[in-house]
Amino acid sequence: MTSELEVGLYIFLLAGFLGYHIITRVPPLLHTPLMSATNAIAAISLVGSLVVAGSDYSGVEYGWVCTLLGFVAVTCSATNAVGGFLITDRMLKMFKTKEQRESGKKRPVEALFYGGVLGGTLLIGWLLYRSTPEGMTFGEYLHRHVAEEALRYCYIVSAALFVVGLKGLSSPKHARRGMALAALGMYIAVVGTLFHHHVVNYTWITIGLLIGAVVGGWMGLSIPMTAVPQRTALSHSLGALAACLVGVSEYFRYQGELSRVTLVALDFEVIVGGLTFTGSLIAAAKLQEMLPGRPITYRGQNLISLTLLGVILASAVYLVVTQAATPFFYLMVLLAFVFGLLLVIPIGAADMPVVIALLNSYGGLADAAMGFVLMNKIQIVTGSLDGTSGFLLSLLMCRAMNRSATNVLFGAFGSVSEEEATAAAEAKGTVRNITAEETAVLFETARSVVVVPGYGMAVAQAQHAVAELASILHERDIDVKYAIHPVAGRMPGHMNVLLAEANVPYEQLHEMEAINPYFPEADIVLVVGANDVTNPAAKTNKSSPLYGMPILEVERAKSIIVLKRSMRPGFAGVDNDLYYNEKCMMLFGDAKDSITKLISEMKSLL
């Protein structure tokens, strides 16, 4: 037992480490699908639930309670698994490159493959079921044919598939294939578990799986993309509930007579599972606007929460010490539910994505704890992957919002000053940032691009990088034009000198009058270090020093990406209204560095 615990802990650590490394490579663009994916993978709690629901409780008093809890857990987890993978796939489909979209014939092939796997397994299952001899349960028959070791190898294969699947999320190109592999891993793990030696009763399992598949399938296919965050939250709550119920069921079955190690894991499982369940429900409700989105605070909030946490921890310790059935266990579960509510209620709806990522992490940890309780290694691996990825993701999201995690989680207590700051910034509108990765994906979907070079390109000596980017776009049949403003740069013909040096063909260069009518047709305008010559204030604002100067009308394009060192004004010393346009995104940094990064991102996409 001890050695197995040791192995379990090693697995937990290594899987966590692996999770950290895989997640750091996931571009911010794929953070939402990642959250959904880890959520789907967290449905590995299904494995534990199956064991609990299918076990033979004939020797246990009120054994039906265990079966019932297991059944609910199976239903929840199955919903989670099916819905999670389907919605992740839908999300990732939006990142398809042009080629993939054009060769749309792939779809039936995929469907055929999945259908084949499913149909084959069902057929074999049915044949096995039909050939069960009289007087022998299906479970006994299976266990005689399949050795326990086979299940372990199934788990190893599916663990590997999960890791490879998450790794796929590091680029939109491989993401879908990765998730398909992860789904396959989940399938193998679930099917393998049916052969688990504890599983003898298949009735409730089958019903639970069917309900879960139908509900999850419906959720996964019909929920609008805009509702993905709340669905993910809801799904977390189901997964956490499953973990919690499995824990309760185990406790009930053995009436607390378990080893202290197992009890620690079990306590952790039910507490974290419980608070994640209610916390996620609140998060989902806030996102769905069933609860007010603003932070809800009241006096003594901290005190109440801390007292509650104290009671929960005290109960947990008491349970581990006594190693016996006490009503404290149920009190603890109940309080964990309440604590989950209190934890999320004070957090504003805008910060919910961070909370969801964090709850995802909790859900993963609860899963891992379940793995320790049942000594199921696939659950330890997955739970650990999930726990670290969720935690890291929430930190990354905080960083993207330029706030500390403490500020997000406990910020409701001092949010006034921040609101003022936001109000001041909103007077002018917001500036949207974009990363090189996201820009690369945008370019993938474009058909025509107009490059607007300016003095910033000259200073950064980015002309060669710009020309290389243009030739890559050209290879992908994306039309590239250069829009040269008559006063771009600091010398007449400044841009011509530089672009000629980079061998940009003369026919790609267009004068302002010639290109202005073309802007509405351009999918993307890439402004490389040009500022005043794109400022719409020159047309609209009479008080601007630029007023009357003809400009490149980039604001009429479908989207605008501005490469710029900072928000500093240009030669004329005025703020550029363009940057507050909702179609405009800023890619801050040295123009040459940004384009070089963009080029390598574009190359990695294909």
Next chain:
Amino acid sequence: MKLAVPRETAPGERRVALTPDAVAALVKSGIEVMVEAGAGAGAFHSDADFQTAGARIVPDAATLYGEADVVAKVQRPTADEVNRFREGTVLVAYLQALSSPDLVQQLASRRITSFGMEGIPRISRAQKMDALSSQANIAGYKAVLIASESLAKFFPMLMTAAGTVFAARVLVIGAGVAGLQAIATARRLGAQVWGYDVRAAVKEQVESLGAKFLQFDLGVADAEDKGGYAKALTEEQSRRQQDMLAEKTKEFDVVVTTALVPGRTAPRLITKETVAGMRPGSVIVDLAAEAGGNCELTRPDEIVVEHGVTIHGPTNLPATMPVHASQLYARNVTELLRELVKDGALAIDFEDEIVRGACVTHGGEVVSEAVRTALAARNAS
């Protein structure tokens, strides 16, 4: 409103103030354009081209000026020409008002409303009228071509079976429009190029063209005035600058100087001694020749050879490329005219920043602050 385009009379001037394309645009906006016979010949535009564009060809200047409401010229008019203008005529030309006080006084006394293209303020809106830039651009380009022609060496580096030729080292002093274009052109020809300017901000611009910036400490924070032109240096500073520059200049094969301070004689940057220290076969092209020259040995419009160093002092390089020079100048003039004319009639808003900057005389008065100060200074001495 009648707009007149005379034939340029200054020796060597081949530009014309408006090209047929520009004329066509102005005619379309309701202006009556008259062109003196042969006005475009130097820039390869025949009278027939102007006629096709909608202009009326006038056989001689006397008739032209007798009818004109507005005269568009390249070079400033001679005293004789000014006397032929009708009173109240609007004149647009490159007046060089700061250095031609007699002309300014004559224009004022003849009640001419005159606009100097050199006075267009350097604001974003007026960049399309900036004839100084458009013509300096040509001068910078041509200066390097002249240098390359009289340099006894290659510009680019070549590694051949017959041995290696090292790239010419070019120094461009004064990184204004002409200087920057000279840098760009010399780079394109394959030379190793350095730029130098007293304004620290220009370093970035020089480097933006892929050239290096020659830097030494003069003990001035920044020698740029608010219009973006160079300020005059103190005596002490200018001596130190000369010493350090002299030392550095000797290392170059080609030196192009473009240092000008508006309304003053050009700063002396290259002395006789420095020239004597340069390698024989080197070339200096002094674009400040007309304002006295950046080099002590420069003689306007002459080629001087001293100590084996060839010194060019061209004063009107744009006139050597009359086709494009006229095209660009015509655009500058057209844009200025659009500011002065509304619906085919003169409507000058003397409060406008551009008008205030460019207008030299109006209603018998010298209206330009800068020119008045310059005149007062001259009368005092």
